[in-house]
Amino acid sequence: MVKAVAWFFGIVIAITVALVGYDQLDINGYIHHDRTLDVYMTGNWLVGENRTCWLNQRSDANGKPTGQLDNLNCPVGFDNLAPHNVSVTFKGVLDPKDMDGQERPIPAQWKCTRGSESFSCEPLAP
Numbered sequence: 045m046v047k048a049v050a051w052f053f054g055i056v057i058a059i060t061v062a063l064v065g066y067d068q069l070d071i072n073g074y075i076h077h078d079r080t081l082d083v084y085m086t087g088n089w090l091v092g093e094n095r096t097c098w099l100n101q102r103s104d105a106n107g108k109p110t111g112q113l114d115n116l117n118c119p120v121g122f123d124n125l126a127p128h129n130v131s132v133t134f135k136g137v138l139d140p141k142d143m144d145g146q147e148r149p150i151p152a153q154w155k156c157t158r159g160s161e162s163f164s165c166e167p168l169a170p
Contacts, residue, residue: 077134082115084125089158095120097156097165109150111140116165118156132156136167 089095097118102110116132119125134154142148151167 075135077138078131079113079134079138080129080131081113082127083118083130083132083163084115084127085118086120086123086125088120088123089118091158091160094155094157096168097154099150099152099154099165101150109140111138111150113138116154116156116163131162133162133164134166135164 083097085095095118097116099116100114102112102114104110115127117125136154137148137150140147140150153168154165155168156163156165
């Protein structure tokens with residue numbers, strides 16, 4: 045009986061540590077989130093080049109972010125931007141709530157790198 049109780053508590057502790065660990069890995073950019081969305085950019089973005097981009101997300105009727113991503117704007121100078129619907133890998137928080145249901149901000153500014161077939165973005169420090 046004591047052995048079964050010890051196993052039970054061991055499993056509960058392992059699950060708790062895993063959940064807390066996942067949240068910390070997500071915050072620090074180790075969990076990747078793939079999304080397909082419109083990226084507004086100029087046509088001269090080279091493969092491997094970095095740009096500062098602004099992530100726009102949808103808000104509810106009260107102005108609170110819903111976590112639903114709208115688009116990514118990556119301007120350079122005053123050139124005309126054209127939308128391109130592409131796959132983007134985000135290395136950082138994209139959910140407005142953590143594992144405990146507490147609200148947390150989704151970064152608005154990201155450093156994005158163009159790959160040959162997709163884009164990779166990580167949040168810029170505030």
